[in-house]
Amino acid sequence: MTEANRVLLGVNIDHVATLRQARGTRYPDPVKAALDAEEAGADGITVHLREDRRHIQERDVRLLKEVLQTRMNFEMGVTEEMMVFAEEIRPEHLCLVPETRQELTTEGGLDVAGQEARIRAAVERLAKLGSEVSLFIDADPRQIEASHRVGAPAIELHTGRYADAHTPEEAARELQRIQEGVALGLKLGLIVNAGHGLHYHNVEPVAAIPGINELNIGHALVAHALFVGFKQAVVEMKQLIVSAAAKG
Numbered sequence: 465m466t467e468a469n470r471v472l473l474g475v476n477i478d479h480v481a482t483l484r485q486a487r488g489t490r491y492p493d494p495v496k497a498a499l500d501a502e503e504a505g506a507d508g509i510t511v512h513l514r515e516d517r518r519h520i521q522e523r524d525v526r527l528l529k530e531v532l533q534t535r536m537n538f539e540m541g542v543t544e545e546m547m548v549f550a551e552e553i554r555p556e557h558l559c560l561v562p563e564t565r566q567e568l569t570t571e572g573g574l575d576v577a578g579q580e581a582r583i584r585a586a587v588e589r590l591a592k593l594g595s596e597v598s599l600f601i602d603a604d605p606r607q608i609e610a611s612h613r614v615g616a617p618a619i620e621l622h623t624g625r626y627a628d629a630h631t632p633e634e635a636a637r638e639l640q641r642i643q644e645g646v647a648l649g650l651k652l653g654l655i656v657n658a659g660h661g662l663h664y665h666n667v668e669p670v671a672a673i674p675g676i677n678e679l680n681i682g683h684a685l686v687a688h689a690l691f692v693g694f695k696q697a698v699v700e701m702k703q704l705i706v707s708a709a710a711k712g
């Protein structure tokens with residue numbers, strides 16, 4: 465396999481913390497899940513410290529920063545509170561995401577085109593930490609071009625609409641949007657990642673997109689881990705990604 469078709473797996477451990485927060489217990493510990501994921505072949509660990517702290521807590525992020533063998537991808541809203549916390553943690557990767565207090569999950573991409581000055585200022589400030597800054601956006605040419613203009617080196621394309629498609633035709637259309645988004649991002653010199661809602665039955669066509677760098681996957685992995693264990697869940701996802709990428 466060449467470097468060109470190697471697709472990385474970022475394991476999102478947020479929903480291990482969701483289970484813990486549901487009862488206010490000390491278990492299950494997302495830090496243990498992260499270490500197990502690394503042993504099973506994860507290329508990085510993703511966490512989203514939400515404003516409402518519904519899953520990941522500051523304690524998790526601080527501990528992860530100390531113990532991870534791979535790297536942290538820290539997802540955050542564009543708020544002063546999060547900027548200050550990111551400056552303390554200095555994660556290797558930072559991903560700016562939109563956040564709405566009441567949403568069930570991250571429902572759309574960041575509107576970079578509609579607030580270029582604000583996002584440019586955030587990207588410049590965070591880049592000083594030495595972190596690779598990424599923008600979580602829809603596969604929309606306007607947003608991809610704006611991400612390039614504000615100086616972000618990387619983007620993560622939101623795959624939620626593809627994952628939530630109700631018919632094969634709709635899924636094919638959404639996949640095509642992602643494929644075109646990846647191609648445009650690469651043409652502009654961006655690192656292109658993708659994620660959200662990917663699972664064992666829909667990940668392969670995305671992993672096969674030429675040039676895609678990393679897939680961030682969480683909810684489906686945590687769900688599958690209930691039945692097969694966390695390490696095995698990561699191993700199975702990684703196998704799917706690696707083999708799809710090799711064919712892509």
Ligand SMILES: CC(=O)[C@@H](O)[C@H](O)COP(=O)(O)O
Pocket residue numbers: 476478511512514539561568569570600659660661682
């Ligand atoms: C930004 C994003 O997509 C992730 O952080 C992920 O989906 C985590 O789960 P929640 O959106 O449920 O917090």
Ligand SMILES: NCC(=O)COP(=O)(O)O
Pocket residue numbers: 476510620658659660661662680681682683684
């Ligand atoms: N940025 C997307 C992510 O980290 C994982 O999303 P999901 O697999 O939990 O939907």
